[in-house]
Amino acid sequence: MTRIDAVIQHVHAGIAAGTWPPGARIWSIRTAAAELGMSKNTVAEAYDRMVAMGQLEARMGSGYYVPTQAKREPLPKAISVAQAVDAVSLLREQLVRRYEVRVGEGRPPRAWVGRPDFKPLADPGRHPEDNEAHDYGNPWGFDKLREYLAQSLIERGIEATPGQILTTMGANHALDLIARQLLEPGDTVLVDSPGYYPLFAKLHLGGIRIVGVRRLVNGPDIDELNTKAARYKPKLFFTQSLAHNPTGSSLSLPIGHRVLQAAARHGFDIVEDDPLADILPANAPRLAALDQLERVIYVGTFSKTLSAGLRVGYLAANPARASALCDLKMLTVVSSGDLAERMLFGFIASGQYLKHLRRLRTRVSQTTAQALQAVRGLGLEVFCEPSGCFYLWVYLRPGDDESRLVEEASARNIFIAPGRLFIPERVNDRPAMRLNIAYATHPKFIDFMRERSAGKA
Structure with missing residues (x-):
C-alpha cells in the first residue's frame, strides 16, 4: 500500500465510523499531515483523488468535507427470472458483476489477463509538441x-x-x-x-x-x-x-x-x-x-x-x-x-502480447480439461469438447426448467446463462446453459448442481 493509499484508507475509516458524518469538515491538510506523519504533498494528493472520485468535496478557502448526499444502496443481487432470460439483463449482469459465482460470464477472469503494461507508442513522424x-x-x-x-x-x-x-x-x-x-x-x-x-x-x-x-x-x-x-x-x-x-x-x-x-x-x-x-x-x-x-x-x-x-x-x-x-x-x-x-x-x-497469448493458450487448455471432468462428474452432457474456447454448452436433465435453474442459482449468489437466451426463437428443444470454463469447477456451483440433482432423484 502506498502512503497516499494509507491516507485515503484512514479517511474512509473515519467516515465509516461516524467520526466525520455527512457534511462534516475533515482534517485540514496540515493537521492530517501532522496526525498521520505524512508530508503535506502526500495528503494533498490523497484528498485530490478522493475529490475526483466524489468521496470528498473541496470548498475553496474552507477545506474538505464529507459529501452530504445519501449513500447509494448496493445493487440487489437477485434478479427476476424474466430479467435473467432477457438479453439486455444478461449483458448488464456481465458488466455490473453482482454475483459471486459467475459460471454464466462471457469473458475470462481478470486474473487471466494479469496487469498489462499499456503505454502509447510514440510516433517518430509526429512533432515533439504534438499530443x-x-x-x-x-x-x-x-x-x-x-x-x-x-x-x-x-x-x-x-x-x-x-x-x-x-x-x-x-x-x-x-x-x-x-x-x-x-x-x-x-x-x-x-x-x-x-x-x-x-x-x-x-x-x-x-x-x-x-x-x-x-x-x-x-x-x-x-x-x-x-x-x-x-x-x-x-x-x-x-x-x-x-x-x-x-x-x-x-x-x-x-x-x-x-x-x-x-x-x-x-x-x-x-x-x-x-x-x-x-x-x-x-x-x-x-x-x-x-x-x-x-x-x-x-x-x-x-x-x-x-x-x-x-x-x-x-x-x-x-x-x-x-x-x-x-x-x-x-x-x-x-x-x-x-x-x-x-x-x-x-x-x-514490446513482445508482451505474444507472451500473454502463450500463457492464455495453456491456461485455456488446462482449464477446459478440468471443466469437462467436473461437468461430466455431475452426470451432465456436453455438446462437444471445445478447443481454444471459454465455453461449454451443457444440456440439463430431461424435464429440467431453465428459468427455475436461474432462479434457484440466483438465490445462492450464482450467475447462470440460460440456454434459450442463445436461441433466436427463444424456444430450446433441449434445456441447456452456457458455462464459462474458468468458473465451472467452483465448489459452490458444483455443490449447488449436486443438491439439485439429489433433490430430483
Missing part, C-alpha cells in the same frame, strides 16, 4: 496497428491489405456498423442457433428479421442453411466459425466450402466473427480465407484475449465495402480512439 491523446486519429485506425493486423490475417490465409482493415471499438461496434450499412428494417438475416445473443438484440433493435440455423459440432447444418436461405432470401448470414460462442464447436473444412456454395447459390453474404483468433491455430478453417473477402466480412477483437476495457476491434472486407464502412464510422463515432490503439500496439510491439 496524440488530444487527436481523434485516423478514422481507418492507427496505421501501425492495421499493418500488424494485415500481417496477422495473411498468417491466417486471408490476403488483406491495411487498406481493407478498419479498426472499431470492439467486435460489437463492427457488427453494428455492418448491420447499419448493409441492412434495412424488414430485411432477413440468418444466424447461428444457438448463437451470440448480443447480436440478436442488436438486430431486433434495427427491425431485422432473424432466422436461426442449427449449429452442429462441425459448423452450421448445411441442409437447414440451404432450406432457410431458399425460403427467406436473407441478405446476410452471421456466424462464428471457430471456438463458437456458446457451443465451443469449430467449422470443418468441408462444411466451410459448402457454406460458401450456399451463399453463392442463394445470393447472401457472410459476416464471420473470430474473437478468439489469437489463441487459435492460424491454419484453422476460416470462411474469410476460403473466400478471400469477396462475400465474407471478417470481424476480430482484442476484448476476449486481452482487454475489453481498451475497446479495440476490427473488421476486414473488400476495398469498396471497407471504404463505405469507414465513411459510416466517421458519420457515427468519428474515430475509434487513437490513444487506445497506440497503447495496444505498444503492448504488441
Whole structure:
C-alpha cells in the first residue's frame, strides 16, 4: 500500500465510523499531515483523488468535507427470472458483476489477463509538441496497428491489405456498423442457433428479421442453411466459425466450402466473427480465407484475449465495402480512439502480447480439461469438447426448467446463462446453459448442481 493509499484508507475509516458524518469538515491538510506523519504533498494528493472520485468535496478557502448526499444502496443481487432470460439483463449482469459465482460470464477472469503494461507508442513522424491523446486519429485506425493486423490475417490465409482493415471499438461496434450499412428494417438475416445473443438484440433493435440455423459440432447444418436461405432470401448470414460462442464447436473444412456454395447459390453474404483468433491455430478453417473477402466480412477483437476495457476491434472486407464502412464510422463515432490503439500496439510491439497469448493458450487448455471432468462428474452432457474456447454448452436433465435453474442459482449468489437466451426463437428443444470454463469447477456451483440433482432423484 502506498502512503497516499494509507491516507485515503484512514479517511474512509473515519467516515465509516461516524467520526466525520455527512457534511462534516475533515482534517485540514496540515493537521492530517501532522496526525498521520505524512508530508503535506502526500495528503494533498490523497484528498485530490478522493475529490475526483466524489468521496470528498473541496470548498475553496474552507477545506474538505464529507459529501452530504445519501449513500447509494448496493445493487440487489437477485434478479427476476424474466430479467435473467432477457438479453439486455444478461449483458448488464456481465458488466455490473453482482454475483459471486459467475459460471454464466462471457469473458475470462481478470486474473487471466494479469496487469498489462499499456503505454502509447510514440510516433517518430509526429512533432515533439504534438499530443496524440488530444487527436481523434485516423478514422481507418492507427496505421501501425492495421499493418500488424494485415500481417496477422495473411498468417491466417486471408490476403488483406491495411487498406481493407478498419479498426472499431470492439467486435460489437463492427457488427453494428455492418448491420447499419448493409441492412434495412424488414430485411432477413440468418444466424447461428444457438448463437451470440448480443447480436440478436442488436438486430431486433434495427427491425431485422432473424432466422436461426442449427449449429452442429462441425459448423452450421448445411441442409437447414440451404432450406432457410431458399425460403427467406436473407441478405446476410452471421456466424462464428471457430471456438463458437456458446457451443465451443469449430467449422470443418468441408462444411466451410459448402457454406460458401450456399451463399453463392442463394445470393447472401457472410459476416464471420473470430474473437478468439489469437489463441487459435492460424491454419484453422476460416470462411474469410476460403473466400478471400469477396462475400465474407471478417470481424476480430482484442476484448476476449486481452482487454475489453481498451475497446479495440476490427473488421476486414473488400476495398469498396471497407471504404463505405469507414465513411459510416466517421458519420457515427468519428474515430475509434487513437490513444487506445497506440497503447495496444505498444503492448504488441514490446513482445508482451505474444507472451500473454502463450500463457492464455495453456491456461485455456488446462482449464477446459478440468471443466469437462467436473461437468461430466455431475452426470451432465456436453455438446462437444471445445478447443481454444471459454465455453461449454451443457444440456440439463430431461424435464429440467431453465428459468427455475436461474432462479434457484440466483438465490445462492450464482450467475447462470440460460440456454434459450442463445436461441433466436427463444424456444430450446433441449434445456441447456452456457458455462464459462474458468468458473465451472467452483465448489459452490458444483455443490449447488449436486443438491439439485439429489433433490430430483
